[in-house]
Amino acid sequence: MAEPEEFLPIERSSIAEQVAKKLLDLIRTRNLKPGDMLPTERDLAAMMQVSRPSVREAIRGLQILGVIRVRQGYGIYVSPLDAADLLGPLQFLLTLNAENINALYEIRRLVDVGIARLAAERISTPDLLRLKQLVVVQRDLLYDPLSFRASDLKFHTIIMEATGNPFMVRTASSLYLLGAEYRRLASETPGVLRQSLADHEVIVAALEKRNGEAAAKAVEDHLHNVHRSTVDAMEKDQ
Numbered sequence: 001m002a003e004p005e006e007f008l009p010i011e012r013s014s015i016a017e018q019v020a021k022k023l024l025d026l027i028r029t030r031n032l033k034p035g036d037m038l039p040t041e042r043d044l045a046a047m048m049q050v051s052r053p054s055v056r057e058a059i060r061g062l063q064i065l066g067v068i069r070v071r072q073g074y075g076i077y078v079s080p081l082d083a084a085d086l087l088g089p090l091q092f093l094l095t096l097n098a099e100n101i102n103a104l105y106e107i108r109r110l111v112d113v114g115i116a117r118l119a120a121e122r123i124s125t126p127d128l129l130r131l132k133q134l135v136v137v138q139r140d141l142l143y144d145p146l147s148f149r150a151s152d153l154k155f156h157t158i159i160m161e162a163t164g165n166p167f168m169v170r171t172a173s174s175l176y177l178l179g180a181e182y183r184r185l186a187s188e189t190p191g192v193l194r195q196s197l198a199d200h201e202v203i204v205a206a207l208e209k210r211n212g213e214a215a216a217k218a219v220e221d222h223l224h225n226v227h228r229s230t231v232d233a234m235e236k237d238q
Contacts, residue, residue: 015050019058022048027067027078038068038076101182101234105227108175109220115163115172116203116219117212123162130158131204138197145187148196149180155200159207183226185233192229199225 026032038044041059045052059076062068069077134155141148156176160169186192199222206214 015054016057016061019044019048019050019055020061023058023062024067032078034078034080036078038078040075101179101227101231104175104178105223105230108172109223111168111172111175112223113216113220115160115168116207116215118165118168119159119162120207120210120212120215122164123159123207127158127162128204128208131155131200131207134158135197135200135204138193138200142193142197145184145193148193149184149187152196159203179226179230182230182233185236186226186229189229189233195225195229196222 023032023038032038039047041052041055045055048055059068059070063070066079069079071077134151138148138151138155141151153176157169157173160172163169199218203215203218203222206218
């Protein structure tokens with residue numbers, strides 16, 4: 001367990017964020033190790049010379065990310081820090097806006113295109129069947145944006161999980177969810193769902209052929225269309 005002197009006073013700006021950063025630094029440098037129990041909220045607030053609500057907010061954020069775990073009646077502990085814990089939902093750290101929308105789709109291209117290549121090699125026959133069935137279902141959902149979005153998440157999740165790589169699954173899922181709100185607006189724009197359906201059909205065809213390059217190209221084209229419709233939706237929402 002970290003010594004009291006490790007919890008030094010911190011700057012007063014963005015207090016909860018600074019508290020979270022300090023705790024993450026202690027974990028990163030192994031001053032706090034997996035399974036260690038943290039001081040109580042009251043003690044942390046005293047050590048860092050901040051308010052208990054600020055400490056509570058930082059703890060809640062780190063708990064959402066899976067970095068720490070709170071056991072009611074027992075205390076606050078550092079998580080085992082496996083792949084899923086370390087790559088907790090990125091959507092809790094970032095807010096999508098006009099300034100970073102291009103950056104979001106830049107990283108999605110890198111991650112999702114790589115996923116497509118791996119999925120083409122590793123996807124199982126039952127999962128291919130599930131994708132083909134989803135595409136059939138989506139043909140009847142072109143005028144039902146809510147249901148189409150639900151099926152779209154399932155479609156992309158099957159492909160992510162086909163890689164068998166938990167880092168990729170968690171990262172790609174978080175990036176997908178970052179754009180969810182504006183995808184909601186975009187999905188209500190005429191023609192957008194029809195384009196997504198056409199893209200999905202091409203993706204499934206490439207995966208069925210076990211063609212990694214074709215799958216990568218299909219996903220990249222799909223992301224280009226998603227990016228364009230998302231930007232349009234954001235501009236109309238301003």
